[in-house]
C-alpha cells in the first residue's frame with residue numbers, strides 16, 4: 588500500500604526499501620527520538636522525503652493532492668487538535684475538511700458512545716480533559732472512515748487505562764472494517780499483542796522486528 592524507495596529525511600531517517608501492507612496492523616517501535624513520528628508524518632505527507640520517493644497505492648505521494656490523500660490517510664497525533672466550539676463542531680471538522688457530507692445527529696451520538704465519551708454534543712470541547720479530547724479526536728477520525736489510520740502514541744499525559752482504551756478502540760475498528768492501521772508505540776508487549784507486523788526504528792534505519 589505504501590512503498591519507500593531510497594527515501595531519506597534530513598539525517599533522521601534513511602529507508603532504502605520498505606512496504607507497509609494494506610489491511611494489516613503495523614506497529615512502529617523504537618527509542619525516544621529515533622524517528623517514529625517522523626516516519627508516520629511521511630505517510631500522510633505532513634513532511635516529504637528530501638531524497639527518493641514514497642508511493643501510496645502505486646502513486647507518488649508528491650503527485651497526490653494533500654486534501655485527497657488525507658481523506659484516505661488520517662493521523663491522530665500525540666497531542667490531539669481540538670478546535671474552538673462544541674463537541675459536535677469537532678466531530679464534524681474532519682468531514683468538513685475532507686469535503687465529505689455531514690453525519691446525522693444519531694451517527695454523531697453513536698460515535699461518542701464508540702469512543703466512550705459520554706457527553707452532550709453541545710458541550711464546549713475546550714473544557715474536556717486531556718483523555719476526553721483524545722477520544723473526541725478519535726471519534727472525528729472514525730467518522731471520516733479513512734482507508735488508513737495513523738496513530739501516534741497517545742501522550743504520556745494520559746493514564747494507562749485511557750491509553751489502552753484508545754488503542755483498543757483503534758485496533759477493533761481497524762479489524763472490523765478491514766482498515767490499514769499504522770501505530771507508533773513505546774510498548775513492545777502492546778505491539779506483540781496487536782500487530783501483524785512490527786517495525787523497529789533504530790540508528791536512522793527501519794527494520795522488521797522479529798520477536
Ligand SMILES: Nc1ncnc2c1ncn2[C@@H]1O[C@H](COP(=O)(O)OP(=O)(O)OP(=O)(O)O)[C@@H](O)[C@H]1O
Pocket residue numbers: 597599617618619620621622623624625626
Ligand atoms: N523537522 C525537523 N527538523 C530537524 N529535526 C527534527 C525534525 N523533526 C524531528 N526532528 C528530530 O528527529 C528526531 C526524531 O524525532 P521523532 O519525533 O520522529 O522521534 P520519535 O521516535 O517519535 O520520538 P518519541 O518517542 O520521543 O516521540 C529527534 O531527534 C527530533 O528532534
